[in-house]
Amino acid sequence: MARADQIPSDLTLEITENLSPDRFIEAVRAFFGYIKEISASVTQEDPDWIVRVKEGSQLIGVDPRANFPRPILHARARIGVNALVLGNLDDAQLTDSALKNLQKLSEISLKSKSAGLPIRLWVEKKPIEIKKEIATLIEKDWRIEYRDAGTLDGRLEAIQDKSGLSFSVRDPVFSQAIRCFFPEALLPKALTAFRKRVEVSGIIHYRKNGKPVRIDVADIELLPDDADLPSLADVRGILRQSA
Structure with a gap:
């Protein structure tokens, strides 16, 4: 285990076992991915990073x-x-992307040759072991889900044609992109609604904590953008005229 005076940064990944080049790169990418996802929850601007x-x-x-709020x-x-x-x-209050990156680090730890834990995250010179139980916890939670008919709204983005047609809707409540699978017949609507606010209806898949994770889309409806909605001054003017 490294000593605190050896740690080069307040956010440091320690790999205590010699990994193959592929797994080493995989671990570093997961570490950077976790930190970048956390930083996105602090500010919408992606800062420049020093490695x-x-x-x-x-x-x-x-x-x-x-000029970045490092303590947060x-x-x-x-x-x-x-x-x-x-x-x-x-209680972790992490996005799916952040969880996936920590799951990856935990899985690398789980598959290590030694009995000890090969991966630690150092925060402000204090170590936290990325235990193998983290991957088990996340996998168990993601397996448990229920389904129900409903609607979601957000901005439609990232249309893909890989393993079935899909797009993402960025949900303002959960601050994450929710994967939406849709049939070929809805492709024209999806293309028209690209980067616009939409309401999608269909069968929503939830985790046990009530967080939506995907939706099998039955319909897409365009919603007015926030810029198109009347301002507070406009509403006051309408109320005066109707008085």
């Missing part, structure tokens, strides 16, 4: 450049992992 690598070690650190970033990175270590997935 710091400790010579002669397997310590990879990353720091946002100046560090706190959220720490709280997310600690909650999962304690088995509290809901």
